[in-house]
Amino acid sequence: MAGKDFDGAIVVVTGASxxxxxxxxxxxxxxxxxxxxxxYASSAAEAAETLRLIEAEGAHGVLVQGDVAKDEDCxxxxxxxxxxxxxxxxxxxxxxxxxANNHGALDAVSAEDFMRIYAVNVVGSYQMIRAARSLLESxxxxxxxxxxxxxxxxxxxxxxxxxxxxxxxxxxxTISLARALxxxxxxxxxxxxxxxxxxxxxxxxxxxxxRMRAGVVSSTPLKVASTAEDIAGAAVFLAxxxxxxxxxETLMVDAGTHLGFAPMGMR
Numbered sequence: 001m002a003g004k005d006f007d008g009a010i011v012v013v014t015g016a017s018x019x020x021x022x023x024x025x026x027x028x029x030x031x032x033x034x035x036x037x038x039x040y041a042s043s044a045a046e047a048a049e050t051l052r053l054i055e056a057e058g059a060h061g062v063l064v065q066g067d068v069a070k071d072e073d074c075x076x077x078x079x080x081x082x083x084x085x086x087x088x089x090x091x092x093x094x095x096x097x098x099x100a101n102n103h104g105a106l107d108a109v110s111a112e113d114f115m116r117i118y119a120v121n122v123v124g125s126y127q128m129i130r131a132a133r134s135l136l137e138s139x140x141x142x143x144x145x146x147x148x149x150x151x152x153x154x155x156x157x158x159x160x161x162x163x164x165x166x167x168x169x170x171x172x173x174t175i176s177l178a179r180a181l182x183x184x185x186x187x188x189x190x191x192x193x194x195x196x197x198x199x200x201x202x203x204x205x206x207x208x209x210x211r212m213r214a215g216v217v218s219s220t221p222l223k224v225a226s227t228a229e230d231i232a233g234a235a236v237f238l239a240x241x242x243x244x245x246x247x248x249e250t251l252m253v254d255a256g257t258h259l260g261f262a263p264m265g266m267r
Contacts, residue, residue: 004032005240010084010135012037012077014068014128015094017046019197020148023232024091025050029057031236037062037080039094068094068124069116071131078131086143087135089239092125093148100160114162121166122173129177129187137184142247144239145181147174147189151254154191155261167191171250178248186247188238193254196225221256 011028015021017040025036036054038061040047051061064080066073081087096117100108125147129136136143152158153167171189178187194216216225224230234253237243252258 005242006088006236007032007034009033009088010035010037010081010086011089011091011239012039012081012087012128012132013091013093014039014077014124015148016040016050016091017043018050020192020195020228020231020235021091021093022046022050022053023228024093024235025061026053026057027229027232027236028089028239029054029059029061031240033059035060035062035081035084037064037077039064039066039068039077041065041067041094067120068092068128069119071127074124074127074131077128078135081132081135085135086138086140087132088139088141089144089146090128090132090136091146091148091235091239092128093235094120094124095148096120097159097163103156103161103164106161109160109162113160114165117160117162117166118169121163122169125170126173126177129181129185133181133185141241141244142183143185144243145177145185145187146235146238147171147187148235149174149189149191149250151191151193151252151258154250154252155258174250175248182247186244188243188246188249188251190231190235190238191250191252191254192226192231193220193257194225195231196227216255216257219257219260220254221259224255226253226255 013025016025016038054061098113149170150167152164174189
């Protein structure tokens, strides 16, 4: 814990009803954020639980339903922060996938799968930044954007080809916008590996999920299956004052998983 380094901050977290988004929202609340805009696509009951958790930490929460693939929804999400006059941190965490783990099975995904995944994972993040731009620029320090990418976007692995491709695009977009929006806005990304959340459980039966979890523990250098809370700290760091001179960076937060692959020329 870094004390109250988010004291009084106005924070927006997309995809915050469960998993990493919830963990980020709770972490910023615990570190002193004043108001957190909690976006969710469809899980109203789970979003309400996120709201309860952040209010238990002393923050004020605002629930906003919306699909970030729709520009009008992004505008509405950002508008929820407008009464506060600024956004100190925007966490673009909303994401979707299509589970097709055999990347060689080219018929397992369609053009529609690609379009939907890109619409949320890439275009949605772009639209949220655009909608919140003036509020981010109104922050007393440079407004911070943290995009949730993935090691899939660096290594070409993961739940499906379109998912990996979308996260690669998000990483490139992070660099482009960090350059374009400086000095008033910082833009960085995290690249988690496996996260022990219901996300993976949606794509496989319980016994297969347990085998995957055991495989992750045995194969990662740190010998852990990361939780959402394990990853949230890194995301929040990139929005905190401690990283005020960091922009255009992609931070691997994968318990060392990437070390088992060939050196990454793009790094």
